[in-house]
Amino acid sequence: MGGHVVAPGERRRCRLKVSRLPTDTWLALPIEIVVGAHEGPALWLTAAVHGDEVNGVEIIGRMLEQVDASQLHGTLLAVPIVNVFGFIEQQRYLPDRRDLNRSFPGSARGSLAARLAHLLIREVVTRCSYGIDLHTGSHHRENLPHIRADLGDPETRALARAFGAPVVVNAKTRHGSLRKSAAKCGNKVLVFEAGEALRFDEHAISTGVEGVTRIMKHIGMTSDDAVAGEPQEPFVAQRSRWVRARRAGMLHLTCGLGDHVVAGQSIGVIKDTFGHSVAKLKARHAGVVIGRSLNPLVMQGDALVHIGMSGAPVVAGELPTSIEQGAPGAGSSSQS
Numbered sequence: 001m002g003g004h005v006v007a008p009g010e011r012r013r014c015r016l017k018v019s020r021l022p023t024d025t026w027l028a029l030p031i032e033i034v035v036g037a038h039e040g041p042a043l044w045l046t047a048a049v050h051g052d053e054v055n056g057v058e059i060i061g062r063m064l065e066q067v068d069a070s071q072l073h074g075t076l077l078a079v080p081i082v083n084v085f086g087f088i089e090q091q092r093y094l095p096d097r098r099d100l101n102r103s104f105p106g107s108a109r110g111s112l113a114a115r116l117a118h119l120l121i122r123e124v125v126t127r128c129s130y131g132i133d134l135h136t137g138s139h140h141r142e143n144l145p146h147i148r149a150d151l152g153d154p155e156t157r158a159l160a161r162a163f164g165a166p167v168v169v170n171a172k173t174r175h176g177s178l179r180k181s182a183a184k185c186g187n188k189v190l191v192f193e194a195g196e197a198l199r200f201d202e203h204a205i206s207t208g209v210e211g212v213t214r215i216m217k218h219i220g221m222t223s224d225d226a227v228a229g230e231p232q233e234p235f236v237a238q239r240s241r242w243v244r245a246r247r248a249g250m251l252h253l254t255c256g257l258g259d260h261v262v263a264g265q266s267i268g269v270i271k272d273t274f275g276h277s278v279a280k281l282k283a284r285h286a287g288v289v290i291g292r293s294l295n296p297l298v299m300q301g302d303a304l305v306h307i308g309m310s311g312a313p314v315v316a317g318e319l320p321t322s323i324e325q326g327a328p329g330a331g332s333s334s335q336s
């Protein structure tokens with residue numbers, strides 16, 4: 001990779017040239033390659049596809065600390081910062097405001113985002129059979145540690161359970177996402193969501209490290225029991241919905257991440273700036289709180305509480321029109 005040959009039992013860091021900056025310096029994509037002494041599958045780990053999502057960077061750092069090439073079966077390709085442009089700016093998007101996770105599979109002659117996406121697919125994804133993309137909430141929202149995956153695929157479903165996060169969400173792949181492109185390349189892919197942007201969250205990080213460790217054992221890359229005990233049985237959400245603000249004001253939530261809620265349950269209130277309650281927030285569906293806003297200032301229509309719901313998927317035509325579907329919408333997406 002990048003002109004380097006890494007022999008079995010070795011590890012090597014390489015930097016793939018992405019683009020020249022206006023300063024005439026090169027920006028490169030750093031990758032650590034760990035080739036196990038023993039044969040086995042190839043797994044990629046990525047973080048900071050959104051440049052302000054730092055929990056995944058720490059998860060990958062701790063994984064690289066614990067992986068031993070002499071004991072490893074197979075190959076680990078670790079990319080702790082995919083959006084190298086956004087990372088140095090501490091921003092979610094690229095300098096041209098594009099969302100890298102809507103730019104896959106990209107192209108060699110496209111936009112900056114498309115070129116970076118293309119490089120990752122060509123050099124990393126196509127060399128692997130498995131991948132885990134690490135994310136956090138965005139725009140002042142925090143996420144409960146959870147896995148998003150295509151549970152319709154039996155092997156992916158088994159991986160999602162093996163990870164051991166408290167919640168697994170059956171999520172359709174989004175156009176332009178790394179998960180969708182990698183799945184098209186034949187990879188089995190999990191997205192791990194945990195914590196918030198630009199904040200280290202120890203619970204999110206340790207859940208991620210334990211989960212990746214369990215996946216490596218599950219697919220036969222390691223044999224040791226680095227994580228004690230069996231993974232917990234996750235709450236499986238077949239879909240997820242946002243509760244949105246009916247009007248603008250100051251948000252006071254009474255639900256926390258991981259809370260189980262029933263339909264109609266009060267989960268918060270919006271007050272005006274004189275302290276009067278102007279709108280009550282209620283869960284429309286039973287489920288688990290997997291994401292919530294941390295910003296008390298809300299505009300009408302803002303996505304405030306994300307609920308993962310159990311039960312079989314409902315046919316679109318059967319849904320009442322008032323129910324919002326999917327993610328919070330353009331420019332305010334809180335997950336991958």
Ligand SMILES: [Zn+2]
Pocket residue numbers: 049050053134135136335336
């Ligand atoms: Zn993200």
